[in-house]
Amino acid sequence: MDMSSGDLNAPHSMGTTIIGVTYNGGVVLGADSRTSTGMYVANRASDKITQLTDNVYICRSGSAADSQIVSDYVRYFLHQHTIQLGQPSTVKVAANLVRLLSYNNKNSLQTGLIVGGWDKYEGGKIYGIPLGGTVLELPFTIGGSGSSYLYGFFDQVWKEGMTQEEAEKLVVKAVSLAIARDGASGGVVRTVTIDKDGATRKFYPSETLPLWHEELEPQESLLDILSAASPEPMMS
Amino acid sequence: MSSIGTGYDLSVTTFSPDGRVFQIEYAAKAVDNSGTVVAIRCKDGIVMGVEKLISSKMMLPGSNRRIHAVHRHSGMAVAGLAADGRQIVARAKSEATNYESTYGEPIPVKELAERVASYVHLCTLYWWLRPFGSGVILGGYDRDGPQLYMVEPSGVSYRYFGAAIGKGRQAAKTEIEKLKLSEMTCRKGVIEVAKIIYGVHDEAKDKAFELEMSWVCDKSNRQHQKVPDDLLEEAKAAAKAALEEMDAD
Numbered sequence: 001m002d003m004s005s006g007d008l009n010a011p012h013s014m015g016t017t018i019i020g021v022t023y024n025g026g027v028v029l030g031a032d033s034r035t036s037t038g039m040y041v042a043n044r045a046s047d048k049i050t051q052l053t054d055n056v057y058i059c060r061s062g063s064a065a066d067s068q069i070v071s072d073y074v075r076y077f078l079h080q081h082t083i084q085l086g087q088p089s090t091v092k093v094a095a096n097l098v099r100l101l102s103y104n105n106k107n108s109l110q111t112g113l114i115v116g117g118w119d120k121y122e123g124g125k126i127y128g129i130p131l132g133g134t135v136l137e138l139p140f141t142i143g144g145s146g147s148s149y150l151y152g153f154f155d156q157v158w159k160e161g162m163t164q165e166e167a168e169k170l171v172v173k174a175v176s177l178a179i180a181r182d183g184a185s186g187g188v189v190r191t192v193t194i195d196k197d198g199a200t201r202k203f204y205p206s207e208t209l210p211l212w213h214e215e216l217e218p219q220e221s222l223l224d225i226l227s228a229a230s231p232e233p234m235m236s
Numbered sequence: 237m238s239s240i241g242t243g244y245d246l247s248v249t250t251f252s253p254d255g256r257v258f259q260i261e262y263a264a265k266a267v268d269n270s271g272t273v274v275a276i277r278c279k280d281g282i283v284m285g286v287e288k289l290i291s292s293k294m295m296l297p298g299s300n301r302r303i304h305a306v307h308r309h310s311g312m313a314v315a316g317l318a319a320d321g322r323q324i325v326a327r328a329k330s331e332a333t334n335y336e337s338t339y340g341e342p343i344p345v346k347e348l349a350e351r352v353a354s355y356v357h358l359c360t361l362y363w364w365l366r367p368f369g370s371g372v373i374l375g376g377y378d379r380d381g382p383q384l385y386m387v388e389p390s391g392v393s394y395r396y397f398g399a400a401i402g403k404g405r406q407a408a409k410t411e412i413e414k415l416k417l418s419e420m421t422c423r424k425g426v427i428e429v430a431k432i433i434y435g436v437h438d439e440a441k442d443k444a445f446e447l448e449m450s451w452v453c454d455k456s457n458r459q460h461q462k463v464p465d466d467l468l469e470e471a472k473a474a475a476k477a478a479l480e481e482m483d484a485d
Contacts (some may be wrong), residue, residue, distance in 0.1 A: 021387075081339065084347065085346075086346075092341055093340055095337045095340070096338070096339055096340025097338070099340075100338065
């Protein structure tokens with residue numbers, strides 16, 4: 001087998017699974033923790049949920065550099081805005097600033113972002129800002145390469161007005177499902193819950209996450225498998 | 237309150253020995269000599285009214301507006317030099333649209349007032365600019381409720397529940413203080429403002445005037461607009477009746 005060491009000079013990309021979900025009283029943001037350079041996992045415990053203000057956080061996916069620089073600029077602008085206004089910025093303003101950077105630099109940037117937070121006027125809000133710089137205000141949204149495996153899951157499981165516990169459980173389950181199927185997502189699950197009292201970080205190490213597959217019986221050799229009685233065809 | 241600042245009043249960058257900048261005070265005089273502007277904050281919105289002195293009988297009614305819309309949620313009434321006032325309004329409009337383009341939400345009235353005040357003040361800092369010869373009253377309705385701000389030529393800006401500038405401001409302020417604004421609706425406020433303006437108008441000194449009024453309130457869907465014609469007529473009638481009552485005494 002050709003043991004390729006992977007392209008160590010490839011740009012750091014966060015394959016990623018990121019999720020933002022609203023619940024009755026706030027929002028829950030969740031993400032995996034794998035940052036890869038080609039096939040090599042550059043950081044297996046990265047923090048993809050970044051703080052913009054006391055009450056607004058952002059989930060980053062795509063190019064690590066691009067998403068970091070966008071977050072840094074928006075944090076800076078929001079800080080100035082908060083000082084001018086004399087009160088915390090709203091989530092909508094944060095989302096708009098992110099969108100302006102994403103849209104106006106669409107030819108140079110490759111990053112999908114989820115902005116989530118709580119403000120006193122609108123409560124908990126989630127905004128999805130995918131590659132081209134669209135802004136979409138949504139009750140929940142998913143992003144990153146791992147999100148492909150979660151669309152059907154959310155279609156079935158999502159409901160409006162969950163409690164904080166239900167929402168957190170949902171996010172952790174979803175990220176761990178995506179990690180099981182997406183090679184570019186992995187590591188641990190991190191969540192940030194934001195409500196009127198502020199933001200709380202939670203950490204779910206890999207051992208606590210369910211495996212989503214049973215342990216198979218050990219098979220000694222091909223002969224054993226072939227000589228076993230022909231199994232029932234798979235039934236649905 | 238007038239004093240001659242001989243020698244220290246030639247430039248806006250000169251202080252007098254007692255710490256005054258006379259050019260700014262003279263700019264304020266231009267405002268004091270113009271038609272009265274009255275604005276009040278009622279419990280559900282803002283009402284603004286202007287005593288628009290008509291200089292020529294050949295002017296069409298409704299022209300030379302003194303109240304301008306700045307944004308969907310706010311308007312500005314101007315006193316003093318009309319052309320200077322137009323510049324201030326233009327700047328306010330520009331600040332409001334820029335803010336919305338950048339931040340994605342309508343500019344809070346407080347922020348707008350600060351930016352306008354900052355701009356007016358700017359023009360008092362350099363010798364090659366003259367101060368604005370107009371004061372403005374900015375009334376708007378945002379997420380934090382209805383708010384009323386006044387910006388003077390010096391660049392000072394305060395928040396008010398009732399404000400008046402121009403010729404009849406002293407008398408107008410006395411009348412405003414008599415009103416119970418926290419319990420008044422804008423519908424009633426329109427009538428009261430009309431009465432005040434008719435009341436402070438000096439028939440002897442100034443000839444004709446046109447009453448211009450606007451509001452931002454729950455009834456107008458929190459949009460700044462001219463007071464509807466029927467309500468305006470009702471207000472004018474009530475004001476004239478009140479005047480006759482006073483004269484009859």
